[in-house]
Amino acid sequence: MAGTFAERLVSAIASTHAVIDLDAYASNVQVMRNRLRKRGSELMMAVVKANAYGHGAVMCARTAVDAGADWLGVARIEEALLLRDHGITAPILVLGPLNPTLVTRAAQNDITVTIGSPDTLDRIQPFLAQIPDDTMLDVHLKIDSGMHRFGVHPHEASDVARDLQEEPKVRYSGLYTHFATADDGDDSFLNEQISRFTETVMELMPEGLAPSLIHVSNSAASIREAQLPDVLSPFTIMYRPGLALYGMSPSGDVPIPNEFHRVLTLKTRLGRVFRLEKGEGVSYGLTHVAKHPTICGTVPIGYGDGLDRHLSNRGWMSVKGRRCPIIGRVCMDQVVIDINNVSQPEEGDEVIVIGDGRSNTMTPEDAAAKIGTINYEVTTAILPRVPRIYMSYEDVVAVEDLNGLVEKP
Numbered sequence: 001m002a003g004t005f006a007e008r009l010v011s012a013i014a015s016t017h018a019v020i021d022l023d024a025y026a027s028n029v030q031v032m033r034n035r036l037r038k039r040g041s042e043l044m045m046a047v048v049k050a051n052a053y054g055h056g057a058v059m060c061a062r063t064a065v066d067a068g069a070d071w072l073g074v075a076r077i078e079e080a081l082l083l084r085d086h087g088i089t090a091p092i093l094v095l096g097p098l099n100p101t102l103v104t105r106a107a108q109n110d111i112t113v114t115i116g117s118p119d120t121l122d123r124i125q126p127f128l129a130q131i132p133d134d135t136m137l138d139v140h141l142k143i144d145s146g147m148h149r150f151g152v153h154p155h156e157a158s159d160v161a162r163d164l165q166e167e168p169k170v171r172y173s174g175l176y177t178h179f180a181t182a183d184d185g186d187d188s189f190l191n192e193q194i195s196r197f198t199e200t201v202m203e204l205m206p207e208g209l210a211p212s213l214i215h216v217s218n219s220a221a222s223i224r225e226a227q228l229p230d231v232l233s234p235f236t237i238m239y240r241p242g243l244a245l246y247g248m249s250p251s252g253d254v255p256i257p258n259e260f261h262r263v264l265t266l267k268t269r270l271g272r273v274f275r276l277e278k279g280e281g282v283s284y285g286l287t288h289v290a291k292h293p294t295i296c297g298t299v300p301i302g303y304g305d306g307l308d309r310h311l312s313n314r315g316w317m318s319v320k321g322r323r324c325p326i327i328g329r330v331c332m333d334q335v336v337i338d339i340n341n342v343s344q345p346e347e348g349d350e351v352i353v354i355g356d357g358r359s360n361t362m363t364p365e366d367a368a369a370k371i372g373t374i375n376y377e378v379t380t381a382i383l384p385r386v387p388r389i390y391m392s393y394e395d396v397v398a399v400e401d402l403n404g405l406v407e408k409p
């Protein structure tokens with residue numbers, strides 16, 4: 001039913017699809033790895049949660065590991081299991097609160113989970129009991145150094161760490177924290193968090209409660225080269241970038257350096273070319289009314305694919321290098337663009353929905369600015385209905401659609 005690789009590729013290219021440049025991604029991983037290594041961070045985790053921010057978790061995870069990432073980061077145990085099911089053997093850390101019922105499977109699949117609350121160990125006890133004799137659950141302890149999202153309070157850290165160490169089914173092997181304001185121009189709170197975390201580590205160390213691996217820093221802190229104090233140099237330090245590896249800027253204050261390249265292009269094709277007469281309206285509610293006769297194109301992409309409905313009458317697409325405004329409302333599966341400035345548009349012509357900004361394409365940052373969100377959400381929103389086409393060395397190496405991932409034979 002699913003079709004061969006070639007059939008699925010032809011079908012994906014013929015309509016809405018996302019092109020993922022794995023060479024750009026690999027290069028970004030290497031660039032970041034080298035930058036971090038120069039500052040004494042021995043290890044790097046590539047964060048591939050939420051389907052690799054929309055870029056496709058399995059192919060990005062594989063590429064990251066091949067390009068030198070030491071660890072992979074995901075948010076849920078299910079995401080880690082998916083990577084294991086696809087043969088990825090690199091260490092994986094689950095960054096978010098854990099699902100107790102999946103703890104046994106996490107242990108059996110060598111997946112590291114986070115303890116970020118003092119109550120979790122009690123809650124997972126019945127599931128720890130089901131872990132086979134020769135297996136343990138690997139855990140990292142997360143400290144809440146000021147973001148107040150997930151992590152144990154510094155005052156609770158030594159009690160929780162001791163419980164973890166005394167639990168026979170648990171191997172306590174890492175200690176970490178997360179910064180709340182690393183993408184901000186002002187680094188005072190970032191420094192505050194670094195010192196709170198450092199103090200906590202220093203309190204745990206003499207009691208033998210600090211494992212040798214400690215990690216910090218998202219993309220923003222990685223790019224800004226947030227520096228850990230020298231007292232932490234006996235530890236193995238790891239950084240955890242996600243967004244930057246996809247070539248996107250953490251914020252206006254922390255732009256992505258030039259050496260990084262964008263990875264994703266979202267494309268579709270004109271599905272109808274027609275003329276709107278002066279005074280005629282477009283799409284639900286007829287919220288756009290033509291001021292003059294306008295050549296329009298309908299494209300098969302909508303909020304059912306992850307194109308935000310707030311882009312109605314605000315966003316734009318690029319056809320033959322021309323900027324083509326979205327007119328009327330974005331529907332679930334379709335939207336209409338003004339292609340009046342495109343020379344000889346025809347049904348089937350390529351339309352770039354999200355690009356790198358060249359040729360009048362709308363970037364994730366452009367879209368985010370229009371709808372009041374961040375670039376993270378724009379790419380992460382791209383749903384599984386949109387096939388991903390993975391490129392390497394100008395060749396398609398894999399296609400992923402609703403039937404799953406298929407690699408080039």
Ligand SMILES: *Cc1c(COP(=O)(O)O)cnc(C)c1O
Nearest residue numbers: 047095178218219240241242243
């Ligand atoms: C998402 C996440 C990261 C990566 O953040 P980016 O801003 O994408 O680099 C790192 N650490 C934790 C705990 C996260 O949740």
